[in-house]
Amino acid sequence: MAFLYNIFLATYVTGVRVASLWNPKAKAWLAGRKDFFAKQYSFHPGDGKTIWMHAASLGEFEQGRPVLKLIGEKFPESIFIITFFSPSGYQIASKDPDFKNILYLPIDSRKNARKLLDLIRPDIVLWVKYEFWRYYLEEINRRKIPILLISGAFRKTQPFFKSYGKFWRKLLAQFDHFFLQNPASAELVIDIVGNEKITVSGDTRCDRVINVADNFSEISAIANFCGDAQVVVAGSTWEDDEAEWVHFVKQHPKIKFIFAPHEVDEENIRDVMREFPGAITYSSIAQQSSKPGDNSNCLVIDNIGMLSKLYKYATITYVGGGFGYDGLHNILEAAVYGKPVIFGPEYEKNFEAAELIDAGGGFTITNAIELEKIAAKLLSNDEMRERSGNAARSYILQNAGASEKIVAYLEKRNLLGN
Helix, strand or coil: CHHHHHHHHHHHHHHHHHHCCCCHHHHHHHHHHCCHHHCCCCCCCCCCCEEEEEECCHHHHHHHHHHHHHHHHHCCCCEEEEEECCHHHHHHHCCCCCCCEEEECCCCCHHHHHHHHHHHCCCEEEEECCCCCHHHHHHHHHCCCCEEEEEECCCCCCHHHCCCCHHHHHHHCCCCEEEECCHHHHHHHHHHHCHHHEEECCCHHHHHHHHHHHCCCCCHHHHHHHCCCCEEEEEEECHHHHHHHHHHHHHCCCCEEEEEECCCCHHHHHHHHHHCCCCEEHHHHCCCCCCCCCCCCEEECCCCCCHHHHHHHCCEEEECCCCCCCCCCCCHHHHCCCCCEEECCCCCCCHHHHHHHHHCCEEECCCHHHHHHHHHHHHHCHHHHHHHHHHHHHHHHHCCCHHHHHHHHHHHCCCCCC
16 A cells, blocks of 8 residues: 555656646646755744644645644744645745745655654644645654644545555554544544544634634725625635526626635636626726626625635625535635525535534525525525524534644643743
8 A cells, every 4th residue: 555655646746747737736836846955944943842734725724723823822932834735725825924934845755754854843743634644644753743633524435444444544543632623533533543542622713713703804895895785605616606696696686796716817707707797806896995886796706815704794605615526615704704604515525514504504505496595585584594694603603612622732731832
């Protein structure tokens, strides 16, 4: 299996090189790692502990962020180093004013693992949710550096729990402790790692979205667009998601619709605009001080980083990804504002979606007819909408506190102080 793992790594890099000829993300992936160890780095060394957090992409960064913020508040001398596998995560996080040391993770190899650990010399390692890179985990373990998996979530379909999963189960053994999102994940790994290594802490994303909502600031262009109308905010949408809304948007010109596509490159924005004739882009109204004309009932967001605020303006929300293989995007960003959340059928990887449905704050649909039926019902029935929104908000509040549990564990073991 180790041999196959090495073959996978080599094949992956080759595939990225080929894809980089036409794919901007693949090109960025390669460019970010080019001459990685030849670059000059300054990690602002000080008296505090160095905490290395690895996040696959932006979503995982958002899960780890509240933990780092809490550590920074309690131990301001701490040094944070954050690595990413994905270009999209790196590109957004590198602009975050709260964190300075943002790096790409070099491709997994024994040599790269040793060189990176020599470079950053972490005292603690936080691995967010998933991505189990063999050589990095082994080198961290060899150096006896404490490593925690935070916001972990497991499903029985993963290779850890298959008859052929011995190689993957060995990777889990490298971790000192697991902070898991739900009891079902704990039940899956308990026989592999032991009960003493497991804490069911919840999802740190709940802490993050609460913080974002509590620090909400007005976006005047969005407020002007919405006016006094009912508003549907559809976030992180893909083509399949947008297609479900086409008829409903045409039939309801008095409702305001805001689409925030997952991909905001020029080509995709043009495609979305063609789906909704008469739509306007955020960049076209951002400099306007007055309300856009009443002929525009559809706004397309052509930037990244605004979505978590957009849901505040919604009467009801829709979260994309539920019609694709990769599955549903972050529904918690919408739920925290006390808004009903609608999404597609592919949410197997998102246990919180099933829980939100059970709580009454979420609704899943499989086609445009079902979407139009539930959207119309929520928009016309104030009592139902309020009840559902309150359930969504309550779900977030009931699942908050994971960050405090993780930091309390580190404090108890004196891993953060000098």
